[in-house]
Amino acid sequence: MPSPNVSGQAYAFMAMTPITPGEEQPLATYLRGLRERGARPLAKLPRTHIGRFVIVPDFHNDPAWKQPREEHLDLHYLIFTSNFDGDLDSYLDELCEKLAPEAKEIWGRCVGCPASAEGADLKRYLKHNQIDTGLFFAAYGDATVGQVERALRQRERMIDFAISAQGLEPEALQQAFLAQFGGGD
């Protein structure tokens, strides 16, 4: 039985780490500011399809829901999830190396994170805080990021070709097609 974190070749990683009291707002400011600065740190990990950072301040409690007792988080928590290609160990190796500057700003504000916030220490910390997935759905879990990007580019080229090749005689059509798409896989 494959791991519930896996669908096809895609892996669903989740780490939920407690934020050091007093660091909640600076962390939120940093994470929200990434986009304002045009920064996309997860782009440095080319195996990442989709990822997110979410600060969870508390659970929601509503008296109308007839929950016998309220439940609150003890601290604010940072959730990091990533949907990526391949195995977890090598992905975290890449993350802990390539994201070292950002990791210091992100997990460096979390309880128990090693002071260096990089390399093997950070990897151990993230694995320690991993939450296993119960059910993972991946619509195209067999395709890597590279394959998705290549297929999208090829689709664009095919659309352009289909339009431009209208009305071509068979020989010209074949030559044009082979010039664009020839050469097999």
Add this chain to the structure above:
Amino acid sequence: MSAQASPAGPITATGTHPRNYDGQVIAITVFSTIKWWGRAFLPALFQITRRVPRLTATLRQLSFIHFARWSVIGRLPYNGPPQREGRFRYPHMYFESNFNGGWEEYIDAFSHILTSGMTAFWGSSYGFPKPLPTAPFKAYIQANETEADHYYCAYPDATSTMIQRALELETKLAPLRRNGERMAPDEFAAAYRSFLTDVQHCL
């Protein structure tokens, strides 16, 4: 680090906080608190759903989903003080989805197409109002939703449908790419027309 990509096509993502978008893709992040019986029921449900692929076939019908996941969390790993150690009083379900389109349309589609599945997945959560009618259910999801602080997609211009069609196109294009050179022009033209008819929905 590259700058934020600007989508080539029209943005279809609507109905949620801007931090939950990256191009066409929308993040939804929801925690719900589970009743005592959900602690055993949900893991069993997840396992059955994993083992019987046809149970996720309906999810595939919702072709605007890229990735989705559910987890039941009974306790969090301990990292030392000031974190409190121990189990939660109630288990909590984490749900995230990455989809394109509108937030409202997404919940509508989930509620109408996956009515029984939604009841199975959220029926053990406190406050779950049933998927239909959708208004109370949307209010429930909104109450439990947390906005992303940073959200990233490697291909923000692409919808899930576009990706699945592009991958299908690639598979169907391969034989023509492989054999096109060996065909006579008339034979090639016929094969090309047949290919175009076959992949019209992918373009």
